[in-house]
Amino acid sequence: MQAMLSFDQAPPLAAPLRFFLSAPLFAAAAGLLLLLLGPELLASRWTAGALAFTHLLTAGFMLQTMVGALLQILPVATGAGVARPLGVARAVHGLLTLGLLFLVGGFLTYRSELFQGALLCLGGGVLIFLVAVGRALAQIPMGSTIQWALKLAVAGLGVTVLLGLSMLVNLAWGLSWPLLEITGIHLAWGLVGWGVLLLSGVAYVVVPMFLLTPAFPGWLTRLLAPLLFLLLALWSGAEAAGWGGAPLLAALVAAGCGTFALATLWLLVRSKRARLDATQRYWRLGLACAVGGAALWAVGQLWPALGLWPGLPLLLGMLLLVGGFMSVITGMLYKIVPFLIWLHLQNAGQGRVLAPNMKRILAESAMARQMAAHAASLGLLLAAVVRPAWFAWPAGLALLLSNLWLLVNLWRCLQVYRRHLRHIGEQLAAAA
Amino acid sequence: MSARDEAALVVDARMMEPPEPFVRTMEGLDELKDGEKMLLLLYREPHPLYRTLVNNGYTYRSQTAEDGTVEILIWKVAA
Numbered sequence: 001m002q003a004m005l006s007f008d009q010a011p012p013l014a015a016p017l018r019f020f021l022s023a024p025l026f027a028a029a030a031g032l033l034l035l036l037l038g039p040e041l042l043a044s045r046w047t048a049g050a051l052a053f054t055h056l057l058t059a060g061f062m063l064q065t066m067v068g069a070l071l072q073i074l075p076v077a078t079g080a081g082v083a084r085p086l087g088v089a090r091a092v093h094g095l096l097t098l099g100l101l102f103l104v105g106g107f108l109t110y111r112s113e114l115f116q117g118a119l120l121c122l123g124g125g126v127l128i129f130l131v132a133v134g135r136a137l138a139q140i141p142m143g144s145t146i147q148w149a150l151k152l153a154v155a156g157l158g159v160t161v162l163l164g165l166s167m168l169v170n171l172a173w174g175l176s177w178p179l180l181e182i183t184g185i186h187l188a189w190g191l192v193g194w195g196v197l198l199l200s201g202v203a204y205v206v207v208p209m210f211l212l213t214p215a216f217p218g219w220l221t222r223l224l225a226p227l228l229f230l231l232l233a234l235w236s237g238a239e240a241a242g243w244g245g246a247p248l249l250a251a252l253v254a255a256g257c258g259t260f261a262l263a264t265l266w267l268l269v270r271s272k273r274a275r276l277d278a279t280q281r282y283w284r285l286g287l288a289c290a291v292g293g294a295a296l297w298a299v300g301q302l303w304p305a306l307g308l309w310p311g312l313p314l315l316l317g318m319l320l321l322v323g324g325f326m327s328v329i330t331g332m333l334y335k336i337v338p339f340l341i342w343l344h345l346q347n348a349g350q351g352r353v354l355a356p357n358m359k360r361i362l363a364e365s366a367m368a369r370q371m372a373a374h375a376a377s378l379g380l381l382l383a384a385v386v387r388p389a390w391f392a393w394p395a396g397l398a399l400l401l402s403n404l405w406l407l408v409n410l411w412r413c414l415q416v417y418r419r420h421l422r423h424i425g426e427q428l429a430a431a432a
Numbered sequence: 433m434s435a436r437d438e439a440a441l442v443v444d445a446r447m448m449e450p451p452e453p454f455v456r457t458m459e460g461l462d463e464l465k466d467g468e469k470m471l472l473l474l475y476r477e478p479h480p481l482y483r484t485l486v487n488n489g490y491t492y493r494s495q496t497a498e499d500g501t502v503e504i505l506i507w508k509v510a511a
Contacts, residue, residue, distance in 0.1 A: 208476070210449060
């Protein structure tokens with residue numbers, strides 16, 4: 001019976017894995033940038049270094065892993081996969097990587113031709129991705145809550161990138177658009193309209209599946225994505241028009257995100273798993289940072305002394321990007337990558353050669369040690385915002401090392417795959 | 433007759449981490465005798481499993497219970 005295993009619609013391993021393996025390199029590059037530029041990078045959120053640093057984490061680490069995860073999870077969660085996934089993955093990965101390098105180079109040198117290159121590559125890469133995923137999502141019958149979260153997240157990515165590209169047009173051709181306002185709206189759509197919506201849609205599937213929790217409450221899965229999307233659209237209009245109701249709408253968006261984080265934490269506490277593994281710890285850290293970030297933002301709104309401190313946006317950025325998104329995403333990578341390797345090895349063995357146990361693909365201790373390095377880098381980054389002269393260099397070094405460590409761990413999984421694939425080839429040849 | 437009454441074998445995979453539900457399902461189908469049916473319990477719709485079953489001459493019927501449990505009754509299609 002094991003011979004029947006056939007995942008004809010699962011994307012080839014090389015499709016998602018290229019995104020998962022290059023993501024830590026971008027986060028490591030962010031660490032290297034902080035190490036090279038030191039405290040000057042943290043002078044404000046608008047320094048060239050801070051903009052490059054932020055985009056290495058968002059358009060680098062986050063976008064790469066989320067695109068790879070969406071390509072992989074679509075057929076699992078919805079039964080509809082992207083057509084020609086390897087070709088789409090190659091084109092999107094190549095264009096996003098090149099586009100990000102142009103973008104970071106553009107921020108650091110302010111040369112218009114680099115912004116033009118970023119515009120073409122990022123625009124092209126995201127367009128191919130949106131068309132491919134949009135076609136797959138269109139095949140799914142309406143009704144499933146997961147599908148709503150995924151569809152709205154993809155629309156959120158479209159809005160984020162359109163706003164980003166409009167700013168690139170401005171930078172590439174020296175126009176004078178209101179960049180400050182557009183930046184705020186671009187950031188909110190990227191973090192909430194794409195980030196939180198996709199993360200929540202993926203979480204509805206993978207948290208109960210891999211972390212053995214009860215299912216997410218129905219009201220949350222039904223309401224969260226449409227409500228957040230609507231509130232974000234209303235807030236964007238209010239913000240662009242300078243309407244006084246914008247802060248209230250922003251507070252409602254933050255409350256929606258906080259509700260998702262608290263509900264997920266509540267589920268994790270009820271996990272049936274006997275002991276906490278690295279993924280559970282990563283998720284708890286990430287969600288605690290998200291709740292902390294939302295609380296800090298709220299205090300900043302109510303207490304002008306904190307709200308006007310120039311370091312607050314940087315502190316929130318570190319807390320939400322490195323503490324929130326990167327923690328949760330890394331935790332998921334530690335489940336998804338070994339599982340995919342098991343799945344493809346099981347398939348390659350044709351039921352005659354069994355895949356190794358998942359725990360042997362990547363040891364728990366290797367993940368736990370890397371997580372300690374990540375937590376240390378988060379602590380140092382938060383300290384660096386408060387005391388740049390003391391902590392900027394150690395924080396950069398810690399971010400660089402913790403992400404190289406993540407890359408080594410994921411690379412080890414790939415080595416297990418290659419070794420076992422050779423073993424399968426030999427066994428099948430001997431049996432033939 | 434309910435799915436539970438029809439099944440000769442029940443695999444409750446609700447508290448199992450992947451890939452265990454898939455492996456247990458394969459083992460369970462191996463144990464079935466001609467004409468017998470197997471019931472798989474999960475908290476999600478296993479889309480990849482559905483395709484695998486159909487590709488290999490099985491059919492299934494699924495329904496979702498009040499508590500969110502997806503009950504999938506699986507049996508071999510008569511040749």
